[in-house]
Amino acid sequence: MRKIYIVGTGSFSPERVVPNSYFEKIVDTTNEWIITRTGIKERRMIMPGEALSDLATPAAQRAIEMAGISPEDLDLIIVGTSTPDMLSPSSACIIQHKLKNKKAAAFDVNAACPGFIYGLSIAEKFIQDGSHEYGLVIGSEIVSNRIDYEDRSTCVLFGDGAGAVVLGPSNGNGNGEILSSHLHSDGSLWELLNVPGGGSRKPPSHDMLNQRLHVVKMKGNEVFKHAVLAMVDVAIEAMEKNGVSSEDIDWFIPHQANIRIMETVAKRLGIPGEKMIVTIHKYGNTSAASIPVALDEKVRSGKIKRGDLILMASFGAGFVWGAVLFRF
Ligand code: ACO
Numbered sequence: 001m002r003k004i005y006i007v008g009t010g011s012f013s014p015e016r017v018v019p020n021s022y023f024e025k026i027v028d029t030t031n032e033w034i035i036t037r038t039g040i041k042e043r044r045m046i047m048p049g050e051a052l053s054d055l056a057t058p059a060a061q062r063a064i065e066m067a068g069i070s071p072e073d074l075d076l077i078i079v080g081t082s083t084p085d086m087l088s089p090s091s092a093c094i095i096q097h098k099l100k101n102k103k104a105a106a107f108d109v110n111a112a113c114p115g116f117i118y119g120l121s122i123a124e125k126f127i128q129d130g131s132h133e134y135g136l137v138i139g140s141e142i143v144s145n146r147i148d149y150e151d152r153s154t155c156v157l158f159g160d161g162a163g164a165v166v167l168g169p170s171n172g173n174g175n176g177e178i179l180s181s182h183l184h185s186d187g188s189l190w191e192l193l194n195v196p197g198g199g200s201r202k203p204p205s206h207d208m209l210n211q212r213l214h215v216v217k218m219k220g221n222e223v224f225k226h227a228v229l230a231m232v233d234v235a236i237e238a239m240e241k242n243g244v245s246s247e248d249i250d251w252f253i254p255h256q257a258n259i260r261i262m263e264t265v266a267k268r269l270g271i272p273g274e275k276m277i278v279t280i281h282k283y284g285n286t287s288a289a290s291i292p293v294a295l296d297e298k299v300r301s302g303k304i305k306r307g308d309l310i311l312m313a314s315f316g317a318g319f320v321w322g323a324v325l326f327r328f
Contacts, residue, residue, distance in 0.1 A: 003177040004124050006328060007069075007134075008166040010062025011296035012055045013283065014044040020156065027152035034156045039259025043159030043284030045144040051085040055162035056140040057098040062296070064099075067166035069134055071099040074166075076126050076135035077106040080115025080288040082195075082317070083142045084108055095138065104136070112193075113255050113316025114183075115139055115288030116163065120324055121181035123167050135167040139288035146195055148215040157258075158216070159284035163292025176306055176327040179242045182234050183322040189226065192219045193317040224261060230321040231255070231265045231313045238311060238323040246270040248309055251298070255314035256280040256290035265313070277303075287316065304328055 019042045020031040034040055046055070056079060064071055077092045077099075084091040092106035105126075111118035116139025123135035140162035147155045167178075196202055197213030208214065231254060239245060252271045254262045259280055266276045279294045286293060291312050298304040308328045315321040 001128050002130065002169055004127050004167055005170060005177055006165050006326065007168040008063040008065070008067030009164070009292070009296040009299045010059045010064070010066065011161070011163040011293040012059040012062070013161045013293065014046045014050065014055065016045050016047055017042050018045050023152070023156045026149055027155060029152045029156060037260070038157060039278070039280045040156065040284045041281045044161060046142055046160050052081060052083060052091050052140050052142050052162070053085050053094045053098060055160065056091065056138045056164070057095050059140065059162035059164040060095060060099060060136055060138055063136065063164040063166045067134070067168065069166065069168070071101045072103065073134050074099070074101050074104045074136050075132045076123055077101070077104045078119040078123050078135065078137050079108045080111060080119040080137070080139045081108055081141055082110045082112050082115065082287065083146060111316070111320045112318055113257065113287045113290065114314035114320050114322045116292050117181065117312060117314050117322040117324055118183060118320070120165070120167070120178070121183055121322065124178050124181060127167055127169060133169060136164060137167060138162060138164040139292045141287035141289050143216070143285070143287055146215055148212055153220055154216050154218050157285050159286045161283055161286035161289035161293050163289050163296050165292060165295070178324065178326040180238055181322065181324045182237050182241070183320070184230070184234060185318050185320040187318060189319045190317070192222045192226070192319070193217070224258065226319055227257060227261050227315040228264050228268070230315050230319065232268045234321050234323040235265070235269055235311055235313045238325040242325055244309065244325070249275060249311050250308035251275055251277055251304055251310045253277045253291050253294050253310060253312045255316070256283065256294060257285045257315070299328070
């Protein structure tokens, strides 16, 4: 089987910065509570009228530029998201149009926060079998218009963003490759985290909106427990599959949901704090965008270098969870 490489990374965040003090004015919370319980200091949110593809397209363009290819070279575009521009068509098709690409197979993957990990794993298989050369994988989410600004336990957590990678059969120097990906789900736990309204079960209606069914419903402490267990398990699975230990990992990039979840997972894996990439203080939980945004930032800052061994793990609504181990 041929090797698959990450040949470019990119990200894009909205300009509007929303500090914790904003929430102190609208719900019963404090900056101190939010920082100590979640690690979040501020998050980015779109302006009215903006949508997912407005963030995801520039993120993709940056990844394509780093890859040194042209958008027309892409023959696969996968967008991990649960907040597309519209119900139909897919955001992947809208982004394909914005990139002026005509030949790619383009589709969205709804796997909540691990949407990027799921997309990466799917793209890897398409390229591995030789049928596709260059794949664009985007993780992007607009959570700001899906949260309940009257529910203090959820509204403080989320932000908007987009991150992307280009996968290809060579990175030009043979240094680095995707080693393995691991995906899991347990649909029996879907009720612990969901957005119940707006789909076919509870279609758009005044009644649905009045009942506030179009926003995130979450049993936070239940999600917390499952997230820790699942991310630890799948990270160990990825390391065991490749015969590496936590000491071999150069960088751990967990889903940026809550700093306490991230620190607990890293500790249980035996990965020291200084090897964990943290961006949650700046962006909050950006769901499917959190890992590719963190990856891109640290690649561009020079922290992550070619040859580094990187473990990514994520968890989210479904429940779904997954990990990818790769050498950059
Ligand atoms: N400000 C002040 N107090 C608050 C706030 C707030 N913003 N939110 C909740 N509280 C209160 C609660 O009302 C509760 O008060 P009570 O004891 O009087 O009832 C108290 O704090 C403790 O509530 P818990 O829910 O037990 O608080 P916890 O420490 O678990 O933190 C949190 C809540 C931050 C939501 C945490 O459970 C969490 O991060 N869970 C995981 C969420 C997650 O990872 N989601 C994403 C995964 S999937 C995805 O990304 C889409």
